[in-house]
Amino acid sequence: MLELRDITAGYARNAPVVRNASLTVAPGEAVGLLGPSGCGKSTLARVAALLHRPDSGTLLLDGEPVRRWRHRAPRELRTAFGVVFQQPRLSADPRLPLADLIAEPLRATGEGKAAAERLAALTTTVGLTPDLLSRRPHEVSDGQLQRACLARALALRPRWLVCDEMTAMLDASTTAALVAAVEHYRRSTGAGLLAVGHDHVLIHRWCDRTVHWKAPSS
Amino acid sequence: MTEGSVVLSVRGLSVRFLMPGRRTVAAVTDAHFDVAVGECLTLIGESGCGKSVLASALLGLLPGNAQTTGEARLGDLDLLAVDERTLAGTVRGRRIGLIPQSPAAHLTAVRTIRSHLEETVAALTGTRGRAALRSAAEEAAERAAFPGDHLDRYPYELSGGLAQRAATALALIGDAPLLLADEPTTGLDRDLVDHTVDALRHHVDTSGRALLVITHDLSAAARIADRVAVMYAGRIVELAEATAFFGSQGPRHPYSRGLLQALPDRAFIPIPGMPPELGALPEGCAFATRCGRTTDACAALPRMMNAVACHHPYVPEGTRA
Ligand SMILES: Nc1ncnc2c1ncn2[C@@H]1O[C@H](COP(=O)(O)OP(=O)(O)OP(=O)(O)O)[C@@H](O)[C@H]1O
Ligand code: SF4
Numbered sequence: 016m017l018e019l020r021d022i023t024a025g026y027a028r029n030a031p032v033v034r035n036a037s038l039t040v041a042p043g044e045a046v047g048l049l050g051p052s053g054c055g056k057s058t059l060a061r062v063a064a065l066l067h068r069p070d071s072g073t074l075l076l077d078g079e080p081v082r083r084w085r086h087r088a089p090r091e092l093r094t095a096f097g098v099v100f101q102q103p104r105l106s107a108d109p110r111l112p113l114a115d116l117i118a119e120p121l122r123a124t125g126e127g128k129a130a131a132e133r134l135a136a137l138t139t140t141v142g143l144t145p146d147l148l149s150r151r152p153h154e155v156s157d158g159q160l161q162r163a164c165l166a167r168a169l170a171l172r173p174r175w176l177v178c179d180e181m182t183a184m185l186d187a188s189t190t191a192a193l194v195a196a197v198e199h200y201r202r203s204t205g206a207g208l209l210a211v212g213h214d215h216v217l218i219h220r221w222c223d224r225t226v227h228w229k230a231p232s233s
Numbered sequence: 234m235t236e237g238s239v240v241l242s243v244r245g246l247s248v249r250f251l252m253p254g255r256r257t258v259a260a261v262t263d264a265h266f267d268v269a270v271g272e273c274l275t276l277i278g279e280s281g282c283g284k285s286v287l288a289s290a291l292l293g294l295l296p297g298n299a300q301t302t303g304e305a306r307l308g309d310l311d312l313l314a315v316d317e318r319t320l321a322g323t324v325r326g327r328r329i330g331l332i333p334q335s336p337a338a339h340l341t342a343v344r345t346i347r348s349h350l351e352e353t354v355a356a357l358t359g360t361r362g363r364a365a366l367r368s369a370a371e372e373a374a375e376r377a378a379f380p381g382d383h384l385d386r387y388p389y390e391l392s393g394g395l396a397q398r399a400a401t402a403l404a405l406i407g408d409a410p411l412l413l414a415d416e417p418t419t420g421l422d423r424d425l426v427d428h429t430v431d432a433l434r435h436h437v438d439t440s441g442r443a444l445l446v447i448t449h450d451l452s453a454a455a456r457i458a459d460r461v462a463v464m465y466a467g468r469i470v471e472l473a474e475a476t477a478f479f480g481s482q483g484p485r486h487p488y489s490r491g492l493l494q495a496l497p498d499r500a501f502i503p504i505p506g507m508p509p510e511l512g513a514l515p516e517g518c519a520f521a522t523r524c525g526r527t528t529d530a531c532a533a534l535p536r537m538m539n540a541v542a543c544h545h546p547y548v549p550e551g552t553r554a
């Protein structure tokens with residue numbers, strides 16, 4: 016179980032963008048988070064994925080409170096999360112060919128020998144063709160790069176997926192393909208999902224349950 | 234100008250990028266279309282299909298390794314034949330108003346919205362004098378529903394929706410007969426998308442301009458378009474009336490059908506596979522490997538006939554023999 020309790024978070028001490036927010040995601044469950052621009056959805060998603068330390072409140076992972084965020088978080092906690100953001104160009108190292116981009120998390124765990132097989136499986140899951148793996152980010156389209164970013168997020172078989180506006184830049188067909196890849200992964204692993212977005216139709220179609228947020232009450 | 238008279242007429246527009254090792258990328262091939270006064274034509278298609286390159290070609294903003302052929306008539310000018318001086322001095326801003334993809338990045342960070350508007354008014358309308366510039370800038374803001382009490386703000390102090398309105402206000406200043414919007418709603422939430430699209434539509438309806446919108450957002454396209462041009466692998470493969478295309482009749486090209494079926498309020502099923510490389514296009518139909526209607530005939534390039542480029546298009550209800 017992933018539980019956010021009474022989270023307040025932001026970027027400046029006295030101006031939190033998230034106030035007293037609570038949210039839970041059960042294993043295998045897909046929860047959508049909808050809200051207008053600037054309401055703090057992405058900040059809450061980053062807290063949930065251990066990427067942003069909240070000012071106050073508790074994050075419980077299977078009943079255990081999380082005490083450390085970002086690089087200070089224990090490795091086994093960090094690798095329990097796979098995260099995909101809106102803008103693949105901002106999250107991908109422009110120097111890395113797609114194969115290295117996808118396999119980077121595998122190398123860090125010393126899974127080197129199994130890595131080639133895992134890379135092939137991931138490539139198939141997200142619908143990339145092998146000829147694209149030697150290209151660098153500027154040599155592929157946004158849709159192709161986002162497929163690679165999803166493959167990378169799935170590389171360590173996370174139990175929790177956080178997709179923050181994963182498809183906002185993408186056309187309808189690539190959107191449907193990426194959502195199908197996420198759902199395929201979740202069916203085979205039982206992973207839970209937090210999908211953040213502002214497209215009501217998409218989030219309702221995709222998720223089991225949807226939480227609506229209003230604009231920040233300041 | 235009167236309703237229905239053609240503002241932009243594109244004939245046989247092609248763009249090739251010359252790459253190292255004598256490779257060429259066929260980003261746009263043989264595009265034909267018109268946009269008329271009071272009309273919105275929306276260009277849709279998958280990421281990387283050549284939409285933005287087509288727009289850049291019209292504005293003369295392609296990089297040096299691009300080779301352009303064909304014709305794009307805007308009034309008495311052929312946009313593809315005129316020099317950069319003409320484009321910079323009399324076309325961009327004056328005859329084509331550009332509404333950019335990310336308005337915040339397009340605005341200068343260190344200057345207020347008022348100063349952006351006043352500078353553009355001075356450059357495009359010949360208005361002189363502080364008081365006259367000030368009131369012309371305020372009028373420009375009002376036309377795009379940009380709130381007057383935000384005029385002294387800097388771009389980073391604006392929400393995405395207000396930045397979009399500021400960019401629209403700037404684009405409307407020169408009274409350009411053609412407005413070109415490249416992905417005007419990317420990254421905005423749904424309410425803002427609807428608002429932005431409705432505002433653009435309103436300008437077309439009330440000020441007799443022609444509007445060319447490039448977007449991958451099909452619900453935005455359905456909301457704003459009179460006609461739709463579908464682009465696949467650098468070619469326009471279908472031109473259709475928006476009501477028929479998005480309505481019960483549906484598109485006629487298998488690719489267009491696939492795109493609509495991928496929508497989350499329809500089947501939510503992706504088109505299998507990915508678009509082909511524009512540097513290595515097949516000789517025949519570029520959609521053949523992804524298409525459910527492929528036959529041997531598809532090994533030959535389908536020509537545009539009755540506004541669809543397909544050997545086996547869907548036949549609209551009611552026209553079946
Ligand atoms: N300067 C360039 N040199 C070589 N190829 C280029 C250049 N600019 C664009 N391309 C290629 O032209 C094709 C069309 O690109 P374009 O940006 O127009 O696509 P798009 O339809 O606007 O996609 P998106 O929805 O992602 O913006 C792509 O294959 C792209 O890689
Ligand atoms: S020409 Fe053939 S392959 Fe191409 S879209 Fe039509 S039916 Fe499909």
Ligand SMILES: [Mg+2]
Pocket residue numbers: 284285416
């Ligand atoms: Mg584009």
